[in-house]
Amino acid sequence: MLDSAISIFTAGRNMARIFEGLGVTLKISMISVLLSVLLGVPSGLLMSSKIRFCRLFFKLYLEFIRIMPILVLLFLFYYSLSSVFSINLPAMAVAILVFTLWGTAEMADLVRGAVTSLPKHQWESSRAIGLTEPQLNIYVIVPQAIRRLLPGVINLTTRMIKTTPFVFFINIPDLVKVAQQIVEVTGMKNLLASVWVYGLIFFIYFAICYPISLFSHYLEKVWQD
Amino acid sequence: MRKEFYIFWLAVALAAFWAFSPVSAKAAGEMDKIKQAGEIRIAVFTDKPPFGYKDENGDNKGYDVFLAHRLAKDLFGDPSKVRFVEVEAASRISTLEADKADIVLANFTYTAERAQQVDFAKPYMKVALGVASPKTAPITDVSQLAGAKLIVNKGTTADAYFTKNHPEIELVKYDQNVEAFNALIDRRGVALAHDNALLFAWVRANQDFVTGIDFLGDLDTINPAVKKGNTELLEWLNAEIDKLTAEQFFFSDYEETLLPIYGDSVDPKTVLITP
Structure with a gap:
C-alpha cells in the first residue's frame, strides 16, 4: 500500500511541483499579510479618528469588502477590469491586490477595535504631559494596541493561507491545484492517489499554520511579563 | 500628524496608479499583436x-496541447513559442473576454449559448455521450435511470444534456474526473455519464464495469475558440484546421496522446473529424 504513495511522490518532478505550488501559496499570503499590516494600522487609526469623513470612508470600504466574497473580487479585478476598462493586470498582481484589500479592511477593523478598547485616560494623560498627536500614537496607543491585535492578526494570516486556493480561478496554479493535477493524472490507475496526495497537502498546511499559532502563543507570554 | 498621512496615502495612490497603468488591449491587428509578442497564449x-x-x-501534455504546439510551430516556426494559460472549465469564456489568452483549446464543446459569447473555429474533434455502469447491474437504456442517481461532471456536456432532457433523473455532480469515477466505484450512483471515448478507455481498465449505453444525445464537436469579433485570428485558425485535417495531423495527435489511454477499444474515427 505504501508503494502506491512512494510511486506517486518519486515520479518525475512531482515532489518539486508540490513545493513550487506551496511557494505560490506562501508568496501570495505572506506579501498580502505584510501589506495588510502596513496599510491596516494607519487605516485603523484613521477609522477611530475624530474626522467624520475618514470614519465614513473606511466604514464603507470595510462593509464593501466584507460583503463581497473573495472570489467575486478576484473575478472583478482579473476579468471585468480587463474586459470593461481594458486594464489587463497580471494574475499575480490581482491576487496580491485583492488579498491586500481584504486584509487591510480586516486589519483596520482589528486596529480600530484595539484602539477603542484602550481606556480614555491614555489619551488624556499623554496630552497632559505634552506629547504631540504623532508621538501619542507612536509611543502610547500603537504599542498597547498591538498586543491586543495579535490574536486577530494570527487568525487573519492563517485564513489568508487557507483562502489562496481561490487564485486558481484567475489561472494561478497554487498548492491545491498542483495536488489536483497530480491526482487526476495518477488517479485513474492508482485508486489511493487522492488519499496520499491530499493527505500530504493536509500536513503541509498544518506544518505552516501551526508554527504561526505557536509563535503567537510565545509572544503573548513574553509580552505578559 | 496629518501631513504624514497625506504623504502616506499619496504613496499608496501612486503605487496603485503604477500597478494599474500598464498593458492595454486593442482589437485591431490581432495577428500582428501575437507576432509582436513572439508567443501565442493558449488556454x-x-x-x-x-x-x-x-x-x-510538470509539462503540459494531451491532445489539446499537442495541437497548441503545432499552431505555435506554424505561426513562429518553433513549437515552444506558446504560453499556456491554465484554466478551469468555468473560466474559459471569461479568459477570452478579458484577453487573458488568444485561443482556448480546453476540450471546449460547441454550444449555441457559448457561441453567443465567443467565436468558435472549425472543429478538431467530436464527442458523444455514453453511460457506464457496473456489470452486475448494467444500465442499457435511459429509462432505467428514472428516479435513480446518475454521476456526472459539473458543467460538462453530460450535465447539460441530462439537466435539459431528463429532469426525472437525479444527478450527482463532481468537479474532477477522478472523483466522479471513484464515486461510481463506491456506488454513489447507479451509473456515470461522460464522453463515450473516455468511458471506453476507463471500462477497459476497470473490468467490473460496462458502457451499457455507448451513444447518446447529439454528436457534439470540440472547437478552438477565440474572443468574439477577433475575425483575423479566427480565419487563420479555420485555414489552419482545414490544412491539418487534410494532412491527417489529428491522427498523429490521436496516436500520440489518446491511443495510450483509449487503446484499440476505440475506433479513432469515432472521435476524429475525417476529411
Whole structure:
C-alpha cells in the first residue's frame, strides 16, 4: 500500500511541483499579510479618528469588502477590469491586490477595535504631559494596541493561507491545484492517489499554520511579563 | 500628524496608479499583436487527461496541447513559442473576454449559448455521450435511470444534456474526473455519464464495469475558440484546421496522446473529424 504513495511522490518532478505550488501559496499570503499590516494600522487609526469623513470612508470600504466574497473580487479585478476598462493586470498582481484589500479592511477593523478598547485616560494623560498627536500614537496607543491585535492578526494570516486556493480561478496554479493535477493524472490507475496526495497537502498546511499559532502563543507570554 | 498621512496615502495612490497603468488591449491587428509578442497564449486544462494535463515533470501534455504546439510551430516556426494559460472549465469564456489568452483549446464543446459569447473555429474533434455502469447491474437504456442517481461532471456536456432532457433523473455532480469515477466505484450512483471515448478507455481498465449505453444525445464537436469579433485570428485558425485535417495531423495527435489511454477499444474515427 505504501508503494502506491512512494510511486506517486518519486515520479518525475512531482515532489518539486508540490513545493513550487506551496511557494505560490506562501508568496501570495505572506506579501498580502505584510501589506495588510502596513496599510491596516494607519487605516485603523484613521477609522477611530475624530474626522467624520475618514470614519465614513473606511466604514464603507470595510462593509464593501466584507460583503463581497473573495472570489467575486478576484473575478472583478482579473476579468471585468480587463474586459470593461481594458486594464489587463497580471494574475499575480490581482491576487496580491485583492488579498491586500481584504486584509487591510480586516486589519483596520482589528486596529480600530484595539484602539477603542484602550481606556480614555491614555489619551488624556499623554496630552497632559505634552506629547504631540504623532508621538501619542507612536509611543502610547500603537504599542498597547498591538498586543491586543495579535490574536486577530494570527487568525487573519492563517485564513489568508487557507483562502489562496481561490487564485486558481484567475489561472494561478497554487498548492491545491498542483495536488489536483497530480491526482487526476495518477488517479485513474492508482485508486489511493487522492488519499496520499491530499493527505500530504493536509500536513503541509498544518506544518505552516501551526508554527504561526505557536509563535503567537510565545509572544503573548513574553509580552505578559 | 496629518501631513504624514497625506504623504502616506499619496504613496499608496501612486503605487496603485503604477500597478494599474500598464498593458492595454486593442482589437485591431490581432495577428500582428501575437507576432509582436513572439508567443501565442493558449488556454488549456491542466487536470483533464488525456486532453489537457500536466505530466509528472510538470509539462503540459494531451491532445489539446499537442495541437497548441503545432499552431505555435506554424505561426513562429518553433513549437515552444506558446504560453499556456491554465484554466478551469468555468473560466474559459471569461479568459477570452478579458484577453487573458488568444485561443482556448480546453476540450471546449460547441454550444449555441457559448457561441453567443465567443467565436468558435472549425472543429478538431467530436464527442458523444455514453453511460457506464457496473456489470452486475448494467444500465442499457435511459429509462432505467428514472428516479435513480446518475454521476456526472459539473458543467460538462453530460450535465447539460441530462439537466435539459431528463429532469426525472437525479444527478450527482463532481468537479474532477477522478472523483466522479471513484464515486461510481463506491456506488454513489447507479451509473456515470461522460464522453463515450473516455468511458471506453476507463471500462477497459476497470473490468467490473460496462458502457451499457455507448451513444447518446447529439454528436457534439470540440472547437478552438477565440474572443468574439477577433475575425483575423479566427480565419487563420479555420485555414489552419482545414490544412491539418487534410494532412491527417489529428491522427498523429490521436496516436500520440489518446491511443495510450483509449487503446484499440476505440475506433479513432469515432472521435476524429475525417476529411
